[in-house]
Amino acid sequence: MSRRTMESMDPLLAWRAEFPILASTTYMISHSLGAMPRHTADSLQEFAQTWAERGIRAWEEGWWEMPITVGNAIGRIIGAGDGEVVIHQNVSVCQWIVTSCFQWSGRRNKLVTDGLNFPSNDYIYHGLRRQGARVVAVPSPDGITLPTELMLAAIDEETQLVSVSHVAFRSSYVQDLAAIAARAHDVGAMIVADLYQSAGTLPVDVRALGIDFAVGGSVKWLCGGPGAGYLYVRRDVWPKLEPAATGWAAHREPFAFASGPVEFADSAFRFLNGTPNIPALYSARTGYEIIHRVGVTAIREKSLRQTQRLLDLAAEAGFRVNTPRPPAERGGVVTIDVPEGREVAQELERRGVLVDFRPGAGIRVAPHFYTADEENEQTMAELCSIVRHRAMNSRTQASTIGKAADSGSIRSK
Numbered sequence: 318m319s320r321r322t323m324e325s326m327d328p329l330l331a332w333r334a335e336f337p338i339l340a341s342t343t344y345m346i347s348h349s350l351g352a353m354p355r356h357t358a359d360s361l362q363e364f365a366q367t368w369a370e371r372g373i374r375a376w377e378e379g380w381w382e383m384p385i386t387v388g389n390a391i392g393r394i395i396g397a398g399d400g401e402v403v404i405h406q407n408v409s410v411c412q413w414i415v416t417s418c419f420q421w422s423g424r425r426n427k428l429v430t431d432g433l434n435f436p437s438n439d440y441i442y443h444g445l446r447r448q449g450a451r452v453v454a455v456p457s458p459d460g461i462t463l464p465t466e467l468m469l470a471a472i473d474e475e476t477q478l479v480s481v482s483h484v485a486f487r488s489s490y491v492q493d494l495a496a497i498a499a500r501a502h503d504v505g506a507m508i509v510a511d512l513y514q515s516a517g518t519l520p521v522d523v524r525a526l527g528i529d530f531a532v533g534g535s536v537k538w539l540c541g542g543p544g545a546g547y548l549y550v551r552r553d554v555w556p557k558l559e560p561a562a563t564g565w566a567a568h569r570e571p572f573a574f575a576s577g578p579v580e581f582a583d584s585a586f587r588f589l590n591g592t593p594n595i596p597a598l599y600s601a602r603t604g605y606e607i608i609h610r611v612g613v614t615a616i617r618e619k620s621l622r623q624t625q626r627l628l629d630l631a632a633e634a635g636f637r638v639n640t641p642r643p644p645a646e647r648g649g650v651v652t653i654d655v656p657e658g659r660e661v662a663q664e665l666e667r668r669g670v671l672v673d674f675r676p677g678a679g680i681r682v683a684p685h686f687y688t689a690d691e692e693n694e695q696t697m698a699e700l701c702s703i704v705r706h707r708a709m710n711s712r713t714q715a716s717t718i719g720k721a722a723d724s725g726s727i728r729s730k
């Protein structure tokens with residue numbers, strides 16, 4: 318099929334030319350590292366040139382504000398207002414800032430987290446036990462889903478913070494953030510949502526969902542590269558939040574270099590700390606602009622169609638799938654559990670199909686807006702051929718070993 322015919326059937330394919338790696342690989346791994354937009358190289362070049370030519374003046378000519386101005390581009394994708402999103406290095410740093418806004422030693426010291434949350438978040442929460450936090454992780458009954466009632470039941474008057482991964486990183490299960498936020502607020506708790514596996518592949522509106530904090534990063538669906546994790550904090554709660562994890566950029570007059578306790582800025586600068594990672598901000602914004610222009614509604618529509626096709630092909634092949642089937646419950650990934658998944662994923666990579674493997678879950682396969690239907694089909698065809706081939710080989714090996722044992726050439730010890 319010609320490129321033009323393909324593009325007339327799927328207009329989002331016109332974006333393929335913007336992503337160099339698509340010319341040489343079948344890129345089914347945007348849940349892990351989104352493809353680099355061609356213009357990111359120009360953006361990084363612009364950073365270098367600004368530094369080279371403007372030197373120290375670059376700070377006042379834009380660099381200082383960049384954690385907020387680039388954050389505005391994320392805000393457009395997740396439904397936040399201008400000035401409500403700041404950019405840090407990664408989600409782990411953002412979680413550390415969020416949790417440092419609370420006292421964990423009083424009666425309200427419970428942190429309720431979902432059992433499908435990303436390990437980094439868990440590690441940070443468990444670290445808070447030293448400060449008196451009680452961490453309650455709500456287990457998933459099947460490792461794939463987490464019925465909302467179970468989360469709601471765990472949230473009570475002693476809960477300070479509820480943490481939810483909007484889309485689970487292994488199974489791609491979508492949680493009901495609005496219901497959980499409402500319950501948290503009913504009991505006087507706050508909620509932090511990890512949007513890493515949702516923003517950029519399914520519509521998110523932090524204001525409509527009523528969440529207090531949102532964290533996420535740019536590496537995956539946003540095609541922004543590493544080093545740019547974002548933090549949204551609902552504007553009306555700013556005045557009562559004073560993060561202990563702070564630094565001079567959070568001060569209302571940073572260039573006064575005042576000693577002693579920090580006096581927090583009234584703006585979202587209060588959630589910053591030290592010198593921002595400027596090159597990462599240059600790199601990330603190219604991805605955000607593309608995602609905004611493509612539109613998350615169109616991305617989601619295509620993702621649901623392509624992930625459905627993957628689910629159907631996996632069912633035809635008799636593979637176990639560890640992703641929920643109902644469209645409203647699944648994000649952009651289909652996790653397929655085949656024997657020796659790690660080795661199968663490596664063989665796929667040798668064949669030019671990029672996916673990854675997560676222990677206890679399976680091979681994660683993710684089309685994005687730039688994926689052609691043919692690549693979906695090719696991925697499953699290669700996967701089936703590898704699995705069949707390996708199964709045949711192990712049967713042949715077993716029968717050779719059996720025959721050798723019968724003829725006495727293998728002796729038991």
Ligand SMILES: Cc1ncc(COP(=O)(O)O)c(C=O)c1O
Binds near residue numbers: 406410435514
């Ligand atoms: C849902 C989710 N949260 C957090 C992370 C990691 O965040 P970071 O490396 O930015 O701390 C990942 C994946 O890397 C993830 O999938």
